[in-house]
Amino acid sequence: MDLMEKNLELIEVQKLEGHTDRVWNAAWNPVSPILASCSGDNSVRIWEQSSLSRSWSCKTVLEETHTRTVRSCSWSPSGKLLATASFDGTTAIWEDLGDEFECISTLEGHENEVKSVSWNASGSYLATCSRDKSVWIWEVLGGNEYDCASVLNGHTQDVKMVLWHPTLDVLFSCSYDNTIKVWWSEDDDGDYQCVQTLDESTNGHSSTVWAISFNAAGDKMVTCSDDLTLKIWGADISMMHSGEGYAPWTHLCTLSGYHDRTIFSTHWSSDDIIASGAGDDAIGLFVDSKQHDPVNGPSYNLLLKKEKAHEMDINSVQWSPSKESRLLASASDDGMVKIWQLETTP
């Protein structure tokens, strides 16, 4: 099934209104038809899809906890917990009790704004990062207890995002210092070290790196930046799975000329479509060209570009984990969250 051959369109399914300030991030629950969005209005909104009407509505608003912008949110792999990172320096953990959400824990420690939070594949670790240039790893203990396992220093400027690898306990962080760092604990004893830095000298970005995303297999990642490009990286992770040591990431491809403002977010879908959201108010979709070039490696083509997807900058794009439909959520400075469907037009 070659996507490039079809007439595809990104259709707006629904506009979710409610936030009273810019929306920074949207996150799909891994198991249920629930979407979380967080905003500069200091709140988090939980949107649920009705099984009858298939439309989305705001189920609950998590407020009165963070005292400043909530910058990002992330669901645990089980779908029962939601972590929210805020400019107030704290990360809150919320439990879904059915009717409502309860804040069961607050992680403190960062010196200033927390920018991002990520759960590892098994839900046993959380990572957070901040303008204080550090990345913190937290261990999830029983009874709503979270313990700081590690403070990782190395970035020379604000860390914009952290993300655990989808299958291995390897942590990735990207920063205002233009680099992407890879953190790994070789002996599995919880002693994480920076094992690789992807910077300009290794074909890396020339300005702030805003986001990272992995493909389903975990052997490729895409990063996006203020330098107006998206970069694709690859690694031989089978080597890591078999315990042969660290497999370094190498640059495979750079996608440039598609956005003319900072690219704030990128997400790799489970069926291999890369979405990008940028300050030019547009959403870009890219696919592997499937041209096997032994010299230049893989290349990617623009599948479509949705101009004016929002009225202002797009801060986050996220594919739904649901296999049935190609749903994409986007969050913007215009205070809206939009749900899109990628469809073939007749």
Place this chain on the structure above:
Amino acid sequence: MNWRITPASSSSIKLLSLPLIELRQSRYFYFSLENLLVVCVRGKRMVSGLINENPTVYERKERRVRTDSTNTDEFSVEPIDQLEIFDILFFDFAIVNIHHIRDIRDPEHPYSLEQLKVLTEDSVEVDDHKSYVRVTFTPTVEHCSMATIIGLSVRVKLMRSLPPRYKIDIRVAPGSHATEAALNKQLNDKERVAAALENPNLVEMVDECLSPSFE
């Protein structure tokens, strides 16, 4: 040379009389206040650490009048052009760049950015069709640490005056500042700007820069 002398506004005195310890410990102080102009010593004699003791002050231009009066439709939307942005920045903008204070009773000498040639007519590039504006400003001295506040104030002024569809880029004139690249990067990092504008002390300083304290 046009001098404008006004009594010191009460809110700026409030800012300057904050105990220095409190300023240093403020976690959210994004820009280093140690470089800010006045060091208070126990409320007695103030020792001023001016960045630029003797700025060159230029004459203020006459306000330009729009001569096209053919469009009498009240509800028509006119494209935003360089002149309009010029008006937004020059005549509504009374930045208090330099406080020359010997003791708390002396008057201030506020100069506008235009008078100090920090902003000139050529500073503004605007394309209304593309909803894009770029403002280039020239700090008075190469190591001016007020550059971040000026840049932030320009951004806030434009954000408050222009339609939300506008993309705003602020930069220092090439070659005009020692840490030009770093300054430009932080002035245009949306997340950093958003976090900085959640700091009430900083917002107060920006509002102070933007309030027309003389007329």
